[in-house]
Amino acid sequence: MFGRRTRIGRRTRIWAGALVVACVVLIGPSAPTGALFARPLPAEAAEGVVPDRVMTWNICNPCGASNLDRAREIATYAPQVIGLQEACVRDVEKIRSHLKRFYGLVYHVEYGTVLRDWGRCGGVPWHPGAYGQAILSAAPMTDPVRVEYPDGGSEDRGYMAVTTTVDGRPVRVFNTHLAQRRQEAVRAGQTRVLAAAVARYDRAIVVGDFNAVPDAPELAPLWKLAADTDSRCRPLSTGGCVPTTDWQVKFDYVFLRGIVPLGHRVHPTPYSDHHLLHTELDIAQDDTALKNGR
Missing domain, CATH: 1.20.5 (Single alpha-helices involved in coiled-coils or other helix-helix interfaces)
Incomplete structure (x- = not known):
């Protein structure tokens, strides 16, 4: 018993x-x-959205980073506009939620989805996650455009564009992710498509992961239209470009057309193989000042 x-x-x-x-x-x-418990921001963190600050960040997927940690990185610098690459819609929605809940930062969002990928973004085989670019803006966005490049290379790629407010003035913002390394010819075709769209605007900001160093021939169409926010970084510069990746090369850019940069910073982060790059801009000045090197 x-x-x-x-x-x-x-x-x-x-x-x-x-x-x-x-x-x-x-x-x-x-x-x-x-x-969920958010760690406090560092002492030097922005006290609120910085109205003249624009940021670009390839957040790396799949890298297993916490969306709460990603939100904390963004909140530390609190840009008016941020372009994200390798962004899953599910991740971006969580990042936005954390930014609002823990840091009081409210962002609008537009997506530039180029594919649906269960392996990168989760979901179920019949409803995989959307993957591509995203733009977060503290101000509303209008006239969104989403374009897939005719040839994406080894993975679908594209650009997106919106009109939003930076430094108190409307501006067209582009966000792109070009083809992977060792696909120079593919990137050349993509850059021509992007440059044709940018050329229609006298004032534009182009952010993204271009997977190319400054003197790469495929970037020539953009260099003809715009300058990088880093005044020392040019196609023929020697050692003047600050690396933006863990492998110590510059692949990430904030190209400016008709806009004056006031300063920029590159911040390495443990949550991606790409660093955060942000810049402060003077939208009010015209491109005459930019041509004069001011």
């Missing part, structure tokens, strides 16, 4: 344990275990 009771008790505990696991799977962990 004792042995029979022991077996019954063991089966009961096993059944109860299985029931608890099933409840956790179905319902999720309960607070406070499942609660």
